[in-house]
Amino acid sequence: MAKINDVARLANVSTATVSRVLSNADNVTEETREKVLEAIQRLKYQPNILGRYLRRMETKTVLVVVPDITNSFFSKILLGIESVAVKSGYQVLLVDTQNSVHLEVEYLNLLRQKQVDGMILLTARMNREEIEEIAEQFPVVLACEYLEGSRIPTVSIDNISSARKATEHLIQLGHRRIAHISGPMNIVLSRDRLRGYQQAMTQYELEIDPVLIQEGDFSYEIGYNLAMKFLALENPPTAIFAASDDMAIGAVKAVREQSLNVPKDIAVVGFDDVKIASIFEPSITTIAQPMYEIGTTAMELLVKLINGNQLKRRQYVLEDQLIIRETCGGNAC
Template sequence: MVRIKDVARLANVSTATVSRVLSNADNVTEETKEKVLNAIQELNYSPNILGRYLRKMETQTILVVVPDITNTFFSKILRGIESIAVQNGYQVLLADTQNNVRQEVEYLNLLRQKRVDGMILLTARMDRSLVEEIAEEYPVVLACEYLEGSRLPTVSIDNVSSARKATEHLIKLGHRRIAHISGPMDIILSRDRLRGYQQAMAQYELKFDPVLIQEGDFSYEIGYNMAMKYLALENLPTAIFAANDEMAIGAMKAIREHSLNVPDDIAVMGFDNIKISSIVEPALTTIAQPMYEIGTTSMEILLKLINGEDLKKRQFVLEDQLIIRESCGGKVRF
């Protein structure tokens, strides 16, 4: 079956441009219109008139898909999304998948049924071909995560360089036996943070013991449990780098329960800079993500897609920051 993206590819234009030609929009040059119409004729493309009509109907509502609403990391992102949405007359619906890939797929149907005007995904565990196919026809933005090699509009930080920076901070403080509690390995940002950790260790010619790399799930409980594993080893790590703050805080609890001190006995590094990271004792050294900006940028991009604008840029990589507090024994910076 010939799809709109096949027409766009043959005419060497975006799918949004093809849509504008089909809807007889004014902001398309005659030359571009002719290329598109020739491609339609050559491919014998028959657009779905009903689908096109439905896509013209606006709900003034967008859907944000969150993998786990109990994870406080997403709260500032959601606030950023909503601030831009409200300014532009849009309502925000929130969908919590509870890390269920099947549920993620179900929410895509809301776009097909034109019950929302666009979607921001804060997770990307579903089949990439399905996401890309939907994004060819409807406004979709992926935030926090990304699909390697995809043209899907994305907003994130560079998780590899961020994790490398975090690990390097521990190394410069004198640590050589550094453990890493990763996120789930089916998530690309978890793999990126593990890669950054490994790159830093390799750069300083430090051997990393495979037993010191444990897979987590971003929860406080798993951070506690993985730290308990490390504390059962004969040769303890001198530092733990957790792939998010919640796991880092869980690790600190386990260390304290073994009558050890953070950071004097074991230093702890987190990732994200959620609010509680500055409140726990000792305050947590971490990588700060620009969460609010991730939200505002994602919504601004989605509005451009909804309005049929071409994106000159499709991958937005925002700046992170190393926040040094007491949990690693470095200089305090609030």
Template sequence: MIKLKEVAERANVSTATVSRVLSNTGKVTEKTRKKVLAAMEELNYQPNFLARQLRKLETKTILVVVPDIANTFFSKVIRGIESVALQNDYQVLLGDSQNNSQSESQYLNHLRYKQVDGVILLTARTDSRLIEDLSDDYPVVLACEYLEGSRIPTVSIDNISSARKITDHLIKQGHQRIAHISGPMNIILGRDRLKGYEQAMTQNRYEIDQVLVQEGDFSYESGYKLMEKFLALQNPPTAVFAANDEMAIGAIKAIKKHRLSVPEDIAVVGFDDIEMASIIEPELTTVAQPTFEIGSTAMDLLLCLMKKEQLTKKQYVLEDQLVIRQSCGANEM
């Protein structure tokens, strides 16, 4: 194997100069840089990047932990992360915690063992103290989900405000008996979107029938089963707000199975604006999150932490958008 010293001898420069050319650091004239590159090509020199990374105690790799890799919402978030990571010569590893807090905490061990340089969590279901303690010593960023009162850098939307906005939209369409299929109550997103629904109902002085509030798990199947439950009521809802699009699509499937129409018999709205939301019939009214921007902003924050730069801002709340389509019975915006 050709060594760095041999390249230096062929180019008639010092080994330090060759190192500066390889790392693209320090002052090297264009003439000298070309001499070094020519020598490397003549000798077929292959730089040992792994050894260089070990000396610098960095892996040039970051880990992204996703709660459910099958949920298509996260694909654009990951693309946003990768776009910034690749521009800065970082590789991205994905870890699927499968909605399991124990799996999530096991992935965090990659940081402790220095197998990755930083972590972006798209889930925050493990012990909050564990994540807080880890973030004191290692670069950690939260995206999509968050921890209440946390000092960890976070990128998300205002889920309470967004849920209130889409519930208000149903109320403006004349609905009073509005059901809510929530996310899991052990997850901040489930609690926040329920809170937004409750605020909209209360502010409009509508009674919340607790039978019409059911806890789902963000899956298509739970949306389907809970809609079946609503349809079995003597007085079913006239509209349903599901806390994500997959559950909303499941609800639409159940309504159609009962030979009812959306939105003529029951209006349905979701949350997230996944790709299927604009493909299903009728097209789904939902809340669109700036997924790519969430990912790219999270990666920018992680880069700052890994470079030990001072953050001017730790909490980023990005703008969402109410996307009105056919499933709510209103004209598309």
């Protein structure tokens, strides 16, 4: 049976180089990689995977922490993570914190106990010092959420710019009294989307009425309840910008229950572009996040960190897109 020394001898490289090729490290030239792979094939070399894991304390498992598994927004991100993980020889352990900061902290112990090789956080609500402390010791990547000024590798969109774009679209359609249903304000994404809304209103010199800004939780139910609250006002809004598609759908439901028409009476814009946004009637105008790409990019960064490779940069801001559909009343709907 061929050994790693035999592969190294045939390829005329060191055994360390063979190991780097087997671990898919970046610091190997393409020419050397091809020589090693050809030698492996010729010798029919089978690496001792178990022994290698034990020597390197590897589990070939990564942890993905999700704040709410029932939120359909995360499904495509998880598919992206899984696709890169499989290609790279990793299994994915998925945990749901149910929006609990306490559970987020508890799952960090899986890294400390070396039960996983690295972690992707799709939530960042715990104490900043705790996240940064563990990221200094173990491979950690943040996706969707981020910590401002942190060196933890992050993959996200520009939520301020995208929210400003969504609000500006409603303003350009002639709306002046625009309501905003935010996400939970303890989440940076919610604060960014509120800021984008406020920037657009200020840019067009429109009044920002505090009554028209209500904090939600990204759910259908809260979108419905807060829209009903807006509709009960003596001077209701003519448009609603919701910080998630689920809340936007809830808002549409409320408007229609009041025998009003979307978008003729009240326009609605959501955020994320989850699948149901295009299926729902009327279809939801929204900001599309590149969810699958967020997942693949996050996992690619994590693999590099696990393999000890240097990252060219640590902040990856991906492109979003305004998807104009029926609920906005625009010409392209």
